[in-house]
Amino acid sequence: MFDHADAILLARIQFAFTVSFHFLFPAFTIGLASYLAVLNGLWLAGYGQVYRVLFDYWKKIFALAFAMGVVSGIVMSYQFGTNWSVFSDKAGPVIGAPMAYEVLSAFFLEAGFLGIMLFGRERVGNTLHMVATVVVAIGTLLSAFWILSVNSWMHTPAGFTIDAVTGQFLPTNFWQSIFNPSFPYRLAHTVTAAYLTTAFIVGGVGAWHLLNRTAGENPGARRMFSMAMWMAAIVAPIQVFIGDLHGLNTMEHQPQKVMAMEGHFESHPDGWAPFYLFGIPNSAEQRLDYALGIPGASSLILNHSLTAPLAGLDTIPIDEQPPVGIVFWSFRIMVGLGMLMVALGGWSLLARWRGTLFTSRPLLRFAVAMGPSGLVAVLAGWVTTEVGRQPYTIWGHLRTADSAAPLDASAVGVSLMAFVIVYFIVFGAGTFYILRLMGHAPITGGPDDWERGPIRTAGIAPGPAQGTPSEHGPSNAEEAR
DSSP: OOOHHHHHHHHHHHHHHHHHHHHHHHHHHHHHHHHHHHHHHHHHTTSOHHHHHHHHHHHHHHHHHHHHHHHHHHHHHHHHHTTTHHHHHHHHHHHHHHHHHIIIIIIHHHHHHHHHHHHOHHHHHHHHHHHHHHHHHHHHHHHHHHHHHHHHHHHSOOSEEEOTTTOOEEESOHHHHHTOTTHHHHHHHHHHHHHHHHHHHHHHHHHHHHHSTTTTTOHHHHHHHHHHHHHHHHHHHHHHHHHHHHHHHHHHHOHHHHHHHHTOOSOBTTSOOOEEEEEEEETTTTEEEEEEEETTHHHHHHHSOTTOOBOOGGGSOGGGOOOHHHHHHHHHHHHHHHHHHHHHHHHHHHHHHHTOTTTOHHHHHHHHHTTTHHHHHHHHHHHHHHHTTTTEEETTTEEGGGTSOSOOHHHHHHHHHHHHHHHHHHHHHHHHHHHHHHTSOOOOOSHHHHHOOHHHHTTOOOOGGGOOOBTTBSOHHHHTO
16 A cells, blocks of 8 residues: 555654754754843843843743753654664764764753753852853753754765765764864854744744733833844844855755755856746746746855856756755745844834834834744744755765665554644643743833842942833833843
């Protein structure tokens, strides 16, 4: 009834489903861990009780998201040993060490200090509690470092040799395998995306409460929205620049992926390759139907010259081409959301200059709508990267069809359905509870409580950076610093 190709397709769908769920939580917690460290540090420096309130508000959400990220990630290791055991056997000598280091240096670091960060302030004191908060943030970044190193090695393998008898990938240079050609670009692009994901969630929550007439003067909502918009205004344009560098690196090492992203079935030997805004990829006929593009834009973006020639998929054998339709549209979703992020950041700067950052309802509604945009963008980026690598698991060396264990399609199908049911129940409930927590505005007390920080409570006058709260908290000008 089913053949091996069906089993591999089901195994790929299963892995894509589980890793998509898993990827959402670290994309949020990497940025949120650093945000918590900043909030705690500002409170300790005496800048106001509002930062302590925001820390306590977001740490509960961080704890839930972190827990769901850990649980969803456990399943991944089992799939490597079952559905993808051939890949694990062949690539294990190279990727086994960095995966182990991720557990030893990152996960243990996070797990060891997480309890202190969440519950230990009254027991260990503010200084050690701050150290624990910073260590958790560092742990999330270390985890991203090792995982992205492994993933990048699968795209641009380096520092290895292949055993002629067993077919195993054997390490010859550890540092070359870790710092492989695409790793620095992928690490910068992914971590920056995580920070933007957190910023837009925080900004969306702040905007939601500012739109609420009963919570619109809440100093906690105002401060979180202001901080998030600073991140959007500064980091979103930086991410565009990093993405351009990452794309040029991909063009060098995985050209057919870029060809699929651009929808270039045909070569452009004379330059003026268009950037297609819209089109329907037709892989069977090797053409882009209903194409609408900007002449010369792809040549300009990829080679920084309108007349630079660009090769197309007509230079790539069909069995070496990735699924163009998926890659083409996921790339446009990612880029489109990135442009909207830049637009929101620019709009926030204009509103800040006009003194309407907290009162412009169109801006606030836009920020609420953009709240989940980072999560969607990182998923679209992941699909672009991973589907664009096909038909290979290890680029140029090990095909996906040769990476899977001898699978029974019916067994994979049953387990896939079980994953779908369990994931939607467990993580759906967890996400619902997180949204419930976000739906409650941070409680900040009166104006005196807003101003009071550790220095104030010690009987020392606050520094000038604290400002003077108004009847309802800080003024627009002070809040919009």
